[in-house]
Amino acid sequence: MRVVLDAVGKGRREHALPATSTAFETGRVTLAVAETSQRPTVLGLLASGRMRPDTGRVLLDGRRGSAGLRRRVALVDAPDVSEPEPNVTLAGVTAEELMFAGRRSDPIAVRRWLTALGLEGAASVPISNVEPVDRVRALCELAVLRAGVEGLVLVSPDRHGGDPADWWTIAEDFAARGHAVLVIAGRASQPAASAPLARVVGRPMLRRLTAPTKGAKGGRA
Numbered sequence: 001m002r003v004v005l006d007a008v009g010k011g012r013r014e015h016a017l018p019a020t021s022t023a024f025e026t027g028r029v030t031l032a033v034a035e036t037s038q039r040p041t042v043l044g045l046l047a048s049g050r051m052r053p054d055t056g057r058v059l060l061d062g063r064r065g066s067a068g069l070r071r072r073v074a075l076v077d078a079p080d081v082s083e084p085e086p087n088v089t090l091a092g093v094t095a096e097e098l099m100f101a102g103r104r105s106d107p108i109a110v111r112r113w114l115t116a117l118g119l120e121g122a123a124s125v126p127i128s129n130v131e132p133v134d135r136v137r138a139l140c141e142l143a144v145l146r147a148g149v150e151g152l153v154l155v156s157p158d159r160h161g162g163d164p165a166d167w168w169t170i171a172e173d174f175a176a177r178g179h180a181v182l183v184i185a186g187r188a189s190q191p192a193a194s195a196p197l198a199r200v201v202g203r204p205m206l207r208r209l210t211a212p213t214k215g216a217k218g219g220r221a
Helices: 039-047 066-072 090-100 107-116 132-143 164-176 187-193
Strands: 002-010 017-025 028-033 055-060 073-076 151-155 180-185
Touching: 002 039, 002 180, 017 039, 017 055, 017 180, 028 164, 028 187, 039 073, 039 151, 039 180, 055 066, 066 073, 073 132, 090 107, 090 132, 132 151, 132 164, 151 164, 164 180, 164 187
Parallel strands: 028 180, 073 151, 151 180
Antiparallel strands: 002 017, 002 055, 017 028
């Protein structure tokens, strides 16, 4: 799978998002830099097919079509859109996502799932207080449980604090498992990602970081 955002913009005079180009594909991680509180979410909505650009175009495997993009790409932790309610516990978030994925979501199933990730100790912690790296790992793992998800768009993981290298390592792991991964974050995160190829919000293109591909495609927002 390859998703290309070609000079996409949003809003009157592109105030919501200036013309931005980037691409992400199976087995790779791409970092897109977007500043301000609104632009990362707008870019994430466009990249995952949940919003149409006012200018430019979004292509999935060379073709337009937001419906296919929505089915195949999960929008993860986007502020005001797909982020969990801050006071819901990690166990509560897990139960809801397991249910949406068509899996058992009773307390025993939730406990087993969290234990498998080594997160059982955080089960009763409000999601807003879960360690940043654990939050990102859990939300990404839950996203790929949904049938048909092959790509992840992770929005503003840097807003939770912590070391950017930690969530970048998680993104690399999902790419190595056969997912297409786009991470949208602030410019301060760029050195940790060392990344590449996203032309972002009026800035030069970054390099693309390639993670090893294992040939399998991942299984959503």
